[in-house]
Amino acid sequence: MPSKIKIVTDSSAHFSDSALPERYDITVVPLGIRWRGRTYQEGVDLDPADFLAQLSEHHALPELLPPPLETLQAVYGRLARHTDRILSIHLSQAMHSTAQVAQAATQSLLGRCDISVFDSKSIGLGLGLVVEEAARLAEVCDSLDEIVRALRKQLTRLYAIFAVDRLTYLERHGLLSRAQRLLGEMMGIRPILTIEEGELLAMEKVRTPAQTVDKFVEFVLEFTHVERMLLLQSALQPTEQTQALIERLNLEFAQRDYPIDLYQPSLACYLGPNASGVMLYEAPLSAERRRAPYEVEEQE
CATH class of the missing domain: 3.40.50.10170 (Rossmann fold)
Structure with missing residues (x-):
């Protein structure tokens, strides 16, 4: 055998x-994550909550190794x-x-x-x-x-959407030019990102947490049957934005369980501090499939 x-x-x-x-x-x-003169090992000597909290206090950008x-x-x-x-x-x-x-x-x-x-x-x-x-x-x-x-x-069934707070991270990864970053910071823009064919791409921009919630809900509603969903944030307790998102999702879905978690230090190297996101896994289409955990409720 x-x-x-x-x-x-x-x-x-x-x-x-x-x-x-x-x-x-x-x-x-x-x-590895190189930051502020030290190199850490993700999952070994780097606490995600502490790292995300410290990222928001410093402008040095971490490097994923x-x-x-x-x-x-x-x-x-x-x-x-x-x-x-x-x-x-x-x-x-x-x-x-x-x-x-x-x-x-x-x-x-x-x-x-x-x-x-x-x-x-x-x-x-x-x-x-x-x-x-x-x-x-x-x-x-x-x-x-x-x-x-x-x-x-x-x-083909994996999807993600993120909202970024610090544009310097997008400039570092080639998603914005320096001029675009400076203009975006002046105008208070929060880019909306997605992953397509493995690439992190900027797709839209918003200015307020409420607009971010709108975009996240629009994204989720593109999928009729969602098997897994995870709401990402940078704080241990649900943020106001996450709570608002859950309230909006509760109006659309029969299932009321929305897992919330910190995004990992490795992902933070791309998104920076105070970011948020939704990652989901679409249920396979099959005549025999079981009811997916998240299905859009039919409006009477």
């Missing part, structure tokens, strides 16, 4: 159930003692270089272990859901190719 496929990912993955990596024996490799090549080589080497197949799933290659480093690390085991590096084209909950699906499939399937094909189909 072939050995079980081992799953590897990076710390930018958000899991709805924090026990899931241990349950499925998923290896989570920490990303891939795991060192030697770290990934060591991870693959350790797992290769127990399996001959590894699936390494990482945040969007269009946003970061982690997948490229992972691909380079596979060369150290060429011919000894079949390692497939998969670009999730996402980050946060999107990456976490792809990893979760891969882990479930690896329990019942011993073909890397079949799992990868199934994951590619899943990518």
